[in-house]
Amino acid sequence: MSKHDFSVAEFAGRRTRVREAMSAAALDWLVVFSPVSIHWLTGSDAKSYQSFQCLLIGAHDDKITVLTREAERHEFEDDTFVDDVIGWGGNEPEDPLEAFERLYKARGLAGTRVGIEVPGAYLHPHHYVRVKEIIGRSLVAEPTNLIADLKLVKSAAELAYIRRAASIADEAMAAFAGNLAAGRSELELSGVVYGELLSRGSGFPASTLNLVSGSRAGYPHGAPTERRLAQGETGNIEYGAAYRRYTATIGRQFCIGKPDARVVELFAIVREAARAMIAEIRAGVPALVPYEAGKRMIAEAGYDRYRVHTSGYGLAPGFPPSWGEPVHMFGGSRYTLQAGMVLSIEPPIFIGAERLGVRVIDNVLVTPIGAELLSTFSPDIIVVED
Numbered sequence: 136m137s138k139h140d141f142s143v144a145e146f147a148g149r150r151t152r153v154r155e156a157m158s159a160a161a162l163d164w165l166v167v168f169s170p171v172s173i174h175w176l177t178g179s180d181a182k183s184y185q186s187f188q189c190l191l192i193g194a195h196d197d198k199i200t201v202l203t204r205e206a207e208r209h210e211f212e213d214d215t216f217v218d219d220v221i222g223w224g225g226n227e228p229e230d231p232l233e234a235f236e237r238l239y240k241a242r243g244l245a246g247t248r249v250g251i252e253v254p255g256a257y258l259h260p261h262h263y264v265r266v267k268e269i270i271g272r273s274l275v276a277e278p279t280n281l282i283a284d285l286k287l288v289k290s291a292a293e294l295a296y297i298r299r300a301a302s303i304a305d306e307a308m309a310a311f312a313g314n315l316a317a318g319r320s321e322l323e324l325s326g327v328v329y330g331e332l333l334s335r336g337s338g339f340p341a342s343t344l345n346l347v348s349g350s351r352a353g354y355p356h357g358a359p360t361e362r363r364l365a366q367g368e369t370g371n372i373e374y375g376a377a378y379r380r381y382t383a384t385i386g387r388q389f390c391i392g393k394p395d396a397r398v399v400e401l402f403a404i405v406r407e408a409a410r411a412m413i414a415e416i417r418a419g420v421p422a423l424v425p426y427e428a429g430k431r432m433i434a435e436a437g438y439d440r441y442r443v444h445t446s447g448y449g450l451a452p453g454f455p456p457s458w459g460e461p462v463h464m465f466g467g468s469r470y471t472l473q474a475g476m477v478l479s480i481e482p483p484i485f486i487g488a489e490r491l492g493v494r495v496i497d498n499v500l501v502t503p504i505g506a507e508l509l510s511t512f513s514p515d516i517i518v519v520e521d
Contacts (some may be wrong), residue, residue: 137214138178140379141292146216149176150192150199152285157194160278163247164193166266169254170454172282173201174380177215183207184257184454187223187231191242202238204231232265239269250276256456280461287449287462288475293381294500297450297477300337301383301498301509304376307331308385308512315519317366317391321346321359324372332376340375340382341453347371348389353490355443355483366391369398371494380452384479385510386496389517401438401484401493402516408432408482409495409514412447412464416499416506418474425472426464429482438484446482450498476501477509 138146153176157165167173170184176192177199188203198218201211205225212220223234239245249270253263267274289297310331311324325344332340347357348370356373364370373386388402411432412425429446433439449460462470464478472478478499485492495514499506 137180138216139214140178140296141290143216145290145292146176146178149285153192153282154194156281156285157192157250160250160276160281161248162194162250162276162278164191164196164242164244164249165278165281166191166249166251166270167282168252168258169279169283170257171451172252174452174454175282175286177201177211177217179211179215179217180380181207181210181214183211187235187259187262189235190217191238191244200238200242202231202235232262232269235266236269244270245273247273248275249273250278250281252279252282253277254279257454283451283461286451287460287470288473289477290475294475294477296378296381297383297498297500298509300376300378300381301385302511303332303335303337303378304374304383304385305510305512306335307337307374307376308372308387311372312387312389312517315364315389315391315517317364317519320361320363321348322361324364325359328372328374332374337376337378338380340377341380341455341458342375344374345372345386347492350490353485353487353492355485355492355494364391367395369394369491371492373494373496375453375458377453377458380454382450382453382458383477383498383509384450384458384496385498385512386481386494387512387514387517388493388495389519391519394516394518397489397491398493398516401486401491402495404433404436404438405482405484405493405495406514408446409480409497412480412482413499413506413508416472416478416501418472418501418503420472422462422464422468422470422472423466425480426466426468429464433482433484438486441484441486443483443485447478447480450477450479472501474501474503478506 205222447464449462
């Protein structure tokens, strides 16, 4: 993504919404660390999240300032809507927290009401401690999801990118199915998928592809290996396509030869659970409602203990290691679904003791009256005939 992917008006609207949310939370300043948040506010696609970086936005200040490593300065200047870019390091080592302290003082944050994001993957614990020390008594809140919650509902332009990502994901799955055969390795098949994604306009997705087969089929998030598929085996694949960082995911079960009765049994349960979830999705429904519908289907079949992770979640523009958003269809969720949200639906059954797992993943757009399925590739088991 870059500043050219959306209109100036859309970026301005996002900043206005953030400032309104900050005022409602009685914050004068927000220190932003998540690259997803920085991307949404500025268009940044830089890899600077690998080191310390932050963005300063004021509730009553028109400027946005980014502190980033010097290596990314020109990318920010050329390709983002940022008013000031402050670089640290470069040709000599520098403590980025010293640069942050200088910026904090120069922008006059001392004595104001400051909030900070605390994203799990992008703020080192030692940096977090130093940031808190520098801000001191001015730090009044840690509204990590303030921006993330604002971006759950997608604009028309964002939805266009997500639809394109879903189309690319479908095309890559068709290529995978066409190349699936006994004797092919998991890595070879992964290469087919990645080649199709990139050739059709996807960037590298934020999370790596999962592909397991045979004795590894019980791993929910197994990375592909040199293992070669054999006749009679089952497995599953999951990946995302990322068009201008907007992600669509897809997952399918496959069998080399006719699936056995156990795979057919578990697959039917998972498919019915997914249908039950989708049937409950519409604007105004608590996220717990579709979760409970899917959970009930799996529990009634006697497999509730094998639902090993969330049954669905929101999809975001992604930066490694994740494309997920805060809204989850899982126990304890406090979110209510809104029109314009995009969700992954994936109630799973993984039975480690049997070395067997089944999962189908599709994405839906929440509408006022229901859920619009974004994938077109058949959800049925991909079967390679004998």
